Amino acid sequence: MNVAEVAEDVVRERLRTEDPEFQKLEQEHRRLDKELMNFETHVYLSPEEEVERRRLQKLKLAAKDKMTDMIRRRRTGNA
Numbered sequence: 739m740n741v742a743e744v745a746e747d748v749v750r751e752r753l754r755t756e757d758p759e760f761q762k763l764e765q766e767h768r769r770l771d772k773e774l775m776n777f778e779t780h781v782y783l784s785p786e787e788e789v790e791r792r793r794l795q796k797l798k799l800a801a802k803d804k805m806t807d808m809i810r811r812r813r814t815g816n817a
Contacts, residue, residue: 763801767798
């Protein structure tokens, strides 16, 4: 692990304990990940299931992007 990764881990841990919005985003990200794993058990997805899978993927990515942005802002002092 390099210095930047260590600093990011420190910021992430601080946000986990201090920021309710970050905690909510992290919980949402985990929930969406679990829902997406359910689709992995299907050999074939119906068109409706495929639409839902893509919707969940987008929501999961949006949550991750928001968490990454929060980490970046905190690291640069723009929180």
